[in-house]
Amino acid sequence: MSDLTAPVARRDVAFHIHSQTNPTLFEEQGPLVVARGAGVRVYDSDGKPYIDAMAGLWCASLGFANPRLAAAAARQYAELGFYHTFFHRTSEAVAELAEKLVALTGMDGGKAYFATSGSEANETMVKLAWVYHAARGKPTKRKVIARDRAFHGSTIAAASMCGLPFMHREFGLPLPGFLHTLCPDPYRGMLPGEDETAFVERLAAELERLILAEGPDTIAAFIAEPIHAGGGIIVPPERYFARIQEVLRRHDILCLDDEIVCGFGRTGNWFGKETVGMRPDMMALAKGLSSAYFPISAVVVAPAVYDALREFNRQGGAFGHGFTNSGHPVGVAVAAEAIRIYEEMDVVDHVRRMGARLRAHFEEIGRASPIVGEVRGAGLMLGIELVQDKATRRPFAPDRQAGPTFDRLAYENGLIARCMGDVLGFSPPLIVDEADVDEIADRFAASLMQLERVLPAG
Ligand SMILES: Cc1ncc(COP(=O)(O)O)c(C=O)c1O
Incomplete structure (x- = not known):
C-alpha cells in the first residue's frame, strides 16, 4: 500500500496501533x-x-x-476553548443545540445529553434505560436485546450489543445480559416460499420467544440501527419496526434508536427512523452531527425517560454519569454550523x-x-x-x-x-x-x- 521506507510509513508501522486492522498485514503493507x-x-x-x-x-x-466548519471551530476556540457541563454548567451554544436536536428529532418534550462518540452515546442509552426501569420499581429489567449483524461501537457494552463475531472474538464478549435476535435481512434471511409479511411475522415471533424465555421482567431495552450500516446495509422489510414495537410495548421494553450512521439526512430523511417507521424512546446521534469534524455525540430522550431520571434522584442524588468533553463548546459550535449547512442545502x-x-x-x-x-x-x-x-x-x-x-x-x-x-x-x-x-x-x-x-x- 505504501513505500515502507518513507518516514511517515516507517514511524507509523513502528509506533501506531490501527483500528480494525490486521497487525501482520499492516506491518507488511504499511499505511x-x-x-x-x-x-x-x-x-x-x-x-x-x-x-x-x-x-x-x-x-x-x-x-x-469545509471552510465554514473550520471557521466555526476557530471562532469558538478563540472565545472559549473548553468548558464542561457538569454541576449545572452550560453555555448559550450548548442550550441552543440541545433545543435544536429535540426539535429536529421530533422527540417532543424530550431532552438532549451530550457525549463524544457514538459508542458513548449508545452506552448512555443503556444506562438511562436501567435508570428508567429502576425509577419505576422494575430494577430487574437490565438485559438488552440487539440484532445479529448490528454495529453499535467498540466500548464494552456497545461492543456487546454488536452482532458481529469479529467484535467479540478477542475479548470474551458479549457481556452477560446482552442478547441478540434475528437480523431483518430479506435477501439472506427469508426462508424458501416465505414472503416479506411472513418473514416479518417470524422475526417478531422470534423476538417474543426470546423475551419470554429470558423473562420479560429481565429485559430493559431493544437497540437497532434503522438500517444496518457496518453489518452490510440491510434495509428491514416494511412494517418490521411496527411489528417489533408491538412486541416491545407488550413487555414494557424501551426502543433505542442508533442513528449514528442514519441520522442527519443519510437515508433521505432527517433521521433513519422516518425512513423505516420506527418510534424510539431514545436516539443516539454522532458522525453526521458535526460531519465528524469534532468528536461529539448526543442522546435525545423522550420525556418519560427524563422524568424517570428526575424521580430516581428526587432525594438528592446526582445523575452519576458524564464525560469531560460532554457539551464541549467547540464540538457544539461545529455541530450547530453543520446543521445550518444541512438546512441551507436542503x-x-x-x-x-x-x-x-x-x-x-x-x-x-x-x-x-x-x-x-x-x-x-x-x-x-x-x-x-x-x-x-x-x-x-x-x-x-x-x-x-x-x-x-x-x-x-x-x-x-x-x-x-x-x-x-x-x-x-x-x-x-x-x-x-x-x-x-x-x-x-x-x-x-x-x-x-x-x-x-x-x-x-x-
Ligand atoms: C451504527 C453505529 N453505531 C455506533 C458506532 C460507534 O461510533 P463511534 O466509533 O463514534 O464510537 C458506529 C461507528 O461506526 C456505527 O456505525
Whole structure:
C-alpha cells in the first residue's frame, strides 16, 4: 500500500496501533497516508486523489475540508476553548443545540445529553434505560436485546450489543445480559416460499420467544440501527419496526434508536427512523452531527425517560454519569454550523436526488453484471451484494475474497468504497453533486469489470 521506507510509513508501522486492522498485514503493507482533503476527495502523500465514497467512516457528510466548519471551530476556540457541563454548567451554544436536536428529532418534550462518540452515546442509552426501569420499581429489567449483524461501537457494552463475531472474538464478549435476535435481512434471511409479511411475522415471533424465555421482567431495552450500516446495509422489510414495537410495548421494553450512521439526512430523511417507521424512546446521534469534524455525540430522550431520571434522584442524588468533553463548546459550535449547512442545502431533497441517481447507475451496472446479486439501501447509503450465482444467490466462498479484492481494485482506480464481507458499501459525503455521483459509478463499473475477470461467476 505504501513505500515502507518513507518516514511517515516507517514511524507509523513502528509506533501506531490501527483500528480494525490486521497487525501482520499492516506491518507488511504499511499505511495509506492521507495528506489532505478537498470536497468529496482526499489526496494521499503522493498527491493521488481518491473520491471517498464512504465519507471516511460514514461520517464526513460535508466533505473533507469545509471552510465554514473550520471557521466555526476557530471562532469558538478563540472565545472559549473548553468548558464542561457538569454541576449545572452550560453555555448559550450548548442550550441552543440541545433545543435544536429535540426539535429536529421530533422527540417532543424530550431532552438532549451530550457525549463524544457514538459508542458513548449508545452506552448512555443503556444506562438511562436501567435508570428508567429502576425509577419505576422494575430494577430487574437490565438485559438488552440487539440484532445479529448490528454495529453499535467498540466500548464494552456497545461492543456487546454488536452482532458481529469479529467484535467479540478477542475479548470474551458479549457481556452477560446482552442478547441478540434475528437480523431483518430479506435477501439472506427469508426462508424458501416465505414472503416479506411472513418473514416479518417470524422475526417478531422470534423476538417474543426470546423475551419470554429470558423473562420479560429481565429485559430493559431493544437497540437497532434503522438500517444496518457496518453489518452490510440491510434495509428491514416494511412494517418490521411496527411489528417489533408491538412486541416491545407488550413487555414494557424501551426502543433505542442508533442513528449514528442514519441520522442527519443519510437515508433521505432527517433521521433513519422516518425512513423505516420506527418510534424510539431514545436516539443516539454522532458522525453526521458535526460531519465528524469534532468528536461529539448526543442522546435525545423522550420525556418519560427524563422524568424517570428526575424521580430516581428526587432525594438528592446526582445523575452519576458524564464525560469531560460532554457539551464541549467547540464540538457544539461545529455541530450547530453543520446543521445550518444541512438546512441551507436542503439535505433531505439533495440526498434523495443524488441517492436516486447513484442507485439508478448501480442498478443498471448490476443488471449487466453476472456477480451483482442485489443493490439495496436508502438515500446515499447503498449496498451491493456480490454473489457467485445470481439465480440461486449462492455466495462466493470466503477464500475467494470477492469483497476485499473489489476494495483493492477500487482503491487502485481512485475510489474508496468499503467491503463488509462481499457487500460493497457506498455512503459518500452528502454534498456529492451529479458529476461526483457519475464518477463514483464509472469507477465502480471499471473496478467491477476487473473483478469479474479475476473472479468469474458460475
Ligand atoms: C451504527 C453505529 N453505531 C455506533 C458506532 C460507534 O461510533 P463511534 O466509533 O463514534 O464510537 C458506529 C461507528 O461506526 C456505527 O456505525
